Amino acid sequence: MPSLAKGTGMARAFAPAHITGFFEIHFNDDPRRMGSTGCGIVLDHGVETTVVADRSIDHTTVKLNGSIVHEGAIHTVVEMLTDVPVMVDSTADVPIGCGFGASGAGALGAAYALNRALSLDLTAEQLTETAHVAEVKNGSGLGDVMAQSHGGIVIRTRAGAPPFGEIDRIPASDYKVLCIVLGEISTKSVLEDTHAVRQINSAGRVALKALLKAPTIESFMIQSREFAIKTGLVSERALDIIETVGSVGGMASQAMLGDTVFAITTKENESGVQETMEKVGGVLEYRVSSFGPKLV
Amino acid sequence: MPSLAKGTGMARAFAPAHITGFFEIHFNDDPRRMGSTGCGIVLDHGVETTVVADRSIDHTTVKLNGSIVHEGAIHTVVEMLTDVPVMVDSTADVPIGCGFGASGAGALGAAYALNRALSLDLTAEQLTETAHVAEVKNGSGLGDVMAQSHGGIVIRTRAGAPPFGEIDRIPASDYKVLCIVLGEISTKSVLEDTHAVRQINSAGRVALKALLKAPTIESFMIQSREFAIKTGLVSERALDIIETVGSVGGMASQAMLGDTVFAITTKENESGVQETMEKVGGVLEYRVSSFGPKLV
Numbered sequence: 066m067p068s069l070a071k072g073t074g075m076a077r078a079f080a081p082a083h084i085t086g087f088f089e090i091h092f093n094d095d096p097r098r099m100g101s102t103g104c105g106i107v108l109d110h111g112v113e114t115t116v117v118a119d120r121s122i123d124h125t126t127v128k129l130n131g132s133i134v135h136e137g138a139i140h141t142v143v144e145m146l147t148d149v150p151v152m153v154d155s156t157a158d159v160p161i162g163c164g165f166g167a168s169g170a171g172a173l174g175a176a177y178a179l180n181r182a183l184s185l186d187l188t189a190e191q192l193t194e195t196a197h198v199a200e201v202k203n204g205s206g207l208g209d210v211m212a213q214s215h216g217g218i219v220i221r222t223r224a225g226a227p228p229f230g231e232i233d234r235i236p237a238s239d240y241k242v243l244c245i246v247l248g249e250i251s252t253k254s255v256l257e258d259t260h261a262v263r264q265i266n267s268a269g270r271v272a273l274k275a276l277l278k279a280p281t282i283e284s285f286m287i288q289s290r291e292f293a294i295k296t297g298l299v300s301e302r303a304l305d306i307i308e309t310v311g312s313v314g315g316m317a318s319q320a321m322l323g324d325t326v327f328a329i330t331t332k333e334n335e336s337g338v339q340e341t342m343e344k345v346g347g348v349l350e351y352r353v354s355s356f357g358p359k360l361v
Numbered sequence: 362m363p364s365l366a367k368g369t370g371m372a373r374a375f376a377p378a379h380i381t382g383f384f385e386i387h388f389n390d391d392p393r394r395m396g397s398t399g400c401g402i403v404l405d406h407g408v409e410t411t412v413v414a415d416r417s418i419d420h421t422t423v424k425l426n427g428s429i430v431h432e433g434a435i436h437t438v439v440e441m442l443t444d445v446p447v448m449v450d451s452t453a454d455v456p457i458g459c460g461f462g463a464s465g466a467g468a469l470g471a472a473y474a475l476n477r478a479l480s481l482d483l484t485a486e487q488l489t490e491t492a493h494v495a496e497v498k499n500g501s502g503l504g505d506v507m508a509q510s511h512g513g514i515v516i517r518t519r520a521g522a523p524p525f526g527e528i529d530r531i532p533a534s535d536y537k538v539l540c541i542v543l544g545e546i547s548t549k550s551v552l553e554d555t556h557a558v559r560q561i562n563s564a565g566r567v568a569l570k571a572l573l574k575a576p577t578i579e580s581f582m583i584q585s586r587e588f589a590i591k592t593g594l595v596s597e598r599a600l601d602i603i604e605t606v607g608s609v610g611g612m613a614s615q616a617m618l619g620d621t622v623f624a625i626t627t628k629e630n631e632s633g634v635q636e637t638m639e640k641v642g643g644v645l646e647y648r649v650s651s652f653g654p655k656l657v
Contacts, residue, residue: 078532177532188516188576189530215511216651220484228527234485236374236473238656280484355512357651360534 086289089269164323169209382585385565460619
């Protein structure tokens, strides 16, 4: 507990990545009430963000993986929380723009680090609200932050930031999660396509209803795959891999919104699924984690 | 994801320990609405519970650290969730009856393991409700389960099980938590003493209000110490240790309800605090953890 003058300091926070399996968009003019319902898994990897505030800094700089970025959710988080110029440096150990919620993890980690560096004395729920609102305002995410703030296999039963948004969880083990990244999908461009949104919302609503009848990891994976196919968001290549994983007894679907296949494995099918996926391409290995954000 | 017939199976779950710093009791005839507000820390140690259900078992047996127990929250959890006779075996790696919420961790872990072993398909919130109600009915706990189901440094802002109970969190690092156990306090006997309850509720309300004005770990420790002293729950020996830790720049208070001193240390004061505490007695070392319960 370093004791620091208000307005100066340094802090570092980690926020976990999150793969959404399916979702429904809930529009609202109030960004705290706008968001998505659905279900996804929080990973043991994510984004680490360092914030530095001292008198020598005269304007805010945000870096992501070493490069300066001029707009986005982290900038919005800084504007929402302080007038003091700060240096924010985020490093992601998951791919960006590929369905891992890296943007939300950056925003949430930045909020936690700012809170500590500047002694803002905000609670976890207030920081979650800030990051959620920043994501919605930037069109970069709708539900990741709510899941990332809790960890586990998170069912988002009501959309929005706390106290509007509500979650539940599927009781989970730290299952292994294997991913193959095929490419990016822009969250913003999908959200601007009204036909796509209609299909997403119809399929997302059906999936959540079915999941809540049997809230298990198996059911989550089945509903996610149905959602990917029904919405047409799945690429041909991703569908091929999903079916190949299924043929060796594994469960795979697509990370929303990214052209990324994710598979959840058990001890029983792990080696078979991993071998099969490695024949297709580079496999990224993670685990389901019930860790939320934390100062590091 | 082992596929098992309904009513047979084996599963193991871990639920974390929880140290309450201060609390206020909220009485209600409905055990889902009865509980406590307050604040406490979830630890990286806790209780591991194994559940076995198969046709050869003709009556339910509950073991705690190797000994058969004939009543308590775990029995109530079993009765609430199933008619099938099961073997439940809990092992705590924290002391029992000393303010570590071992009873709540056992009840919550049993609920998670039963859910998996018997394929009950309940969500995390439903299992949390079950364990909370079992604790309240047995008079063995009021708020531990709500905190244990989330992890971190948990502020219980509204009492009860979900959706009545509500929590927030102090954004946290994985601070080291050092404990000295002096003895047991019976939760049940304190709750039955109306004078003690009046003092607890008055001090607990003041502490929560003050904490919410500055929700930091430092403020949590200060409010916890005030609460321990004002309620008279602190033993002379515990107060001595708390003051000694304070004299070397550390922060300590009493684990509620137990005759246990806990100290939270930072990198800066860790060695000094630990050395000082080791002169007094056997020191147990834990960390604050944002892990909730999980299948293992």
